[in-house]
Amino acid sequence: GESVGLHLPTLSVQEGDNSIINCAYSNSASDYFIWYKQESGKGPQFIIDIRSNMDKRQGQRVTVLLNKTVKHLSLQIAATQPGDSAVYFCAENNNAGNMLTFGGGTRLMVKP
Amino acid sequence: ETGVTQSPTHLIKTRGQQVTLRCSSQSGHNTVSWYQQALGQGPQFIFQYYREEENGRGNFPPRFSGLQFPNYSSELNVNALELDDSALYLCASRSGTGVSGNTIYFGEGSWLTVV
Numbered sequence: 001g002e003s004v005g006l007h008l009p010t011l012s013v014q015e016g017d018n019s020i021i022n023c024a025y026s027n028s029a030s031d032y033f034i035w036y037k038q039e040s041g042k043g044p045q046f047i048i049d050i051r052s053n054m055d056k057r058q059g060q061r062v063t064v065l066l067n068k069t070v071k072h073l074s075l076q077i078a079a080t081q082p083g084d085s086a087v088y089f090c091a092e093n094n095n096a097g098n099m100l101t102f103g104g105g106t107r108l109m110v111k112p
Numbered sequence: 113e114t115g116v117t118q119s120p121t122h123l124i125k126t127r128g129q130q131v132t133l134r135c136s137s138q139s140g141h142n143t144v145s146w147y148q149q150a151l152g153q154g155p156q157f158i159f160q161y162y163r164e165e166e167n168g169r170g171n172f173p174p175r176f177s178g179l180q181f182p183n184y185s186s187e188l189n190v191n192a193l194e195l196d197d198s199a200l201y202l203c204a205s206r207s208g209t210g211v212s213g214n215t216i217y218f219g220e221g222s223w224l225t226v227v
Contacts, residue, residue, distance in 0.1 A: 008152060034216070043114070043202050043218035044155065089154050098168035099145070100216065102154030 008087060010107045019077040019110075023090035023103045028071065030092035034100065035064060035075045039086045047075070047088075077108075085110045115139060116205050116219035124225045125193050133188040133222045135203030141217075144186040146178060147202040149221070155202055161186055190224075198226045 013019045025033070031052040036044035050057045050064045050073075057064050063076040073090050087107050091100040115138035125131050137144050143162045147155035157170035161180035175191040184205075190197055200221040206214045 043220045098160045099157035105154050
């Protein structure tokens, strides 16, 4: 299938290591943030979300951290697996709008 | 599987032609939005439909238009196609209008190539 991330920043990690993917957002009014995973030839897949009244949220093997002071979002993946290889996007929304604004994406490559 | 289905999966059109892309939203989801994703970039919001009316639009020209039907399925129409319209077109559905707190599910997209 077609690739959606030919020239994206790339993070390469060893299988079993932890991964940290970072995202800077620009709108201080944004109050809801989502991380999506996109595999080649597929649509974005929801991973985890967080509201602005929280600074940390955990899911299965994933944790999202939100630092509103510096407008920074990160996704931590524990014990990274080959199936985690994909492009990861952060998206933000503010209550005034109905749209998600996506970041540029990061390609995660997991080495066996 | 997200329950959001799109058709066609791939198509090729000639510059100046018109195209219609279709989306069937997840059961119970009354809000559908469309995004354009150019190669190597994140998705860009085109517009959103709630109960058959457009209730939000991104920075796209009027030749991008849409419809939502009573069963909440949706169409994206693009007239006078340009080469830069070549992209992956994504449909997303959710329940309600406010984004916060309502999980948004994406379909697999329709790849459009304009030659």
